Amino acid sequence: MRAAYLVAPYRFERREVPAPTPGKAEVLVRVTAAGVCGSDLHFYSAGRIGEVVLDQPFVMGHEFCGVVEDAGEFSASFPKGTRVAAEPSIACGTCFYCREDRPNLCLNLTFIGFPPKGGGYAEFITLPGENLRCLPDSIPDPQGPLVETLAVAIHTVELMGDVRGKSVAILGAGPVGLLTFLFLRYCGATVAYMTEPIESRREFAQFLGMPTVLQPDDFQSIAEQERELDGVGPEFVVEAAGEPASYSQAMQFVRRGGTVIYCGIYPYGAMSVDFTPARRKELRMVFVRRSLPRNYSEAIRLVASGEIDLAPFCRAVYPFDRVATAFEDAWKRVPGLVKAILHPVG
Numbered sequence: 001m002r003a004a005y006l007v008a009p010y011r012f013e014r015r016e017v018p019a020p021t022p023g024k025a026e027v028l029v030r031v032t033a034a035g036v037c038g039s040d041l042h043f044y045s046a047g048r049i050g051e052v053v054l055d056q057p058f059v060m061g062h063e064f065c066g067v068v069e070d071a072g073e074f075s076a077s078f079p080k081g082t083r084v085a086a087e088p089s090i091a092c093g094t095c096f097y098c099r100e101d102r103p104n105l106c107l108n109l110t111f112i113g114f115p116p117k118g119g120g121y122a123e124f125i126t127l128p129g130e131n132l133r134c135l136p137d138s139i140p141d142p143q144g145p146l147v148e149t150l151a152v153a154i155h156t157v158e159l160m161g162d163v164r165g166k167s168v169a170i171l172g173a174g175p176v177g178l179l180t181f182l183f184l185r186y187c188g189a190t191v192a193y194m195t196e197p198i199e200s201r202r203e204f205a206q207f208l209g210m211p212t213v214l215q216p217d218d219f220q221s222i223a224e225q226e227r228e229l230d231g232v233g234p235e236f237v238v239e240a241a242g243e244p245a246s247y248s249q250a251m252q253f254v255r256r257g258g259t260v261i262y263c264g265i266y267p268y269g270a271m272s273v274d275f276t277p278a279r280r281k282e283l284r285m286v287f288v289r290r291s292l293p294r295n296y297s298e299a300i301r302l303v304a305s306g307e308i309d310l311a312p313f314c315r316a317v318y319p320f321d322r323v324a325t326a327f328e329d330a331w332k333r334v335p336g337l338v339k340a341i342l343h344p345v346g
């Protein structure tokens with residue numbers, strides 16, 4: 001089968017390798033579409049995410065969908081040919097956190113497309129049958145990978161608690177920030193404004209129905225927004241940019257006693273952030289790690305029912321042979337690109 005290996009920062013190599021053989025309780029899936037995630041861009045550019053370093057050529061891709069080729073013991077639920085999306089977290093099910101219903105914090109977690117488990121930038125992949133979800137025909141292939149991104153947005157909002165009627169600002173209009181906006185709106189929250197430095201992304205956010213999308217350093221307009229929110233600013237600020245500057249801004253923009261939710265992945269290493277505002281404003285600060293299996297199922301339900309429309313996110317579709325271009329474009333944030341999708345794969 002064909003597989004795209006990241007062999008060095010900014011460099012892919014297409015290799016012919018044997019297709020994997022499913023182990024016990026595993027399913028063989030032919031990948032049809034795979035997404036490029038912001039976290040993949042960390043591997044692409046720096047060869048690492050946090051303390052996880054790529055020390056050999058690696059097949060990334062944790063956002064994907066496909067068709068079942070061989071379901072083994074799962075044949076009754078997933079007959080050959082079933083379209084599936086895959087939840088990328090493989091939790092042990094028995095550790096303290098799994099028993100606490102927080103499998104994203106599992107002590108023995110493996111994550112597809114994250115070393116050591118190769119991902120969906122390949123024609124075939126094996127994964128536990130437990131991780132598969134049927135992908136309804138109303139969700140076309142290029143949207144399949146975005147289900148994972150939406151699950152992260154849902155988990156982010158879930159960690160905020162009851163958001164109905166609450167005011168929120170979102171820093172960063174990348175896929176996670178935008179999907180968080182759509183899900184917050186669905187949940188009845190009021191997203192007062194977003195900030196985003198890239199013009200095409202500001203326009204796209206407006207296209208999705210977010211009227212107020214500001215430059216992150218347009219402090220005058222942000223102060224105006226604060227005045228409109230009872231003069232105290234939003235109750236929640238979601239940091240979805242992963243930039244050191246927006247880490248600080250989130251604390252600045254949120255109201256006293258409010259909550260900041262960090263779901264962006266910031267570059268590796270220590271960063272200098274002044275936490276004085278957090279103390280003086282008595283903030284709650286929440287950090288997000290990926291998502292939960294139930295968020296994934298909820299994401300599929302929301303897209304299948306038309307509550308959340310992923311179609312506008314799927315404008316940058318690349319054939320599998322052009323994986324290098326897809327990454328280059330995503331890394332350079334070429335205008336108009338929100339999410340790079342590989343389709344078809346293989």
Ligand SMILES: [Zn+2]
Nearest residue numbers: 037038039063
């Ligand atoms: Zn991702």
Ligand SMILES: [Zn+2]
Nearest residue numbers: 092095098106
């Ligand atoms: Zn566990």
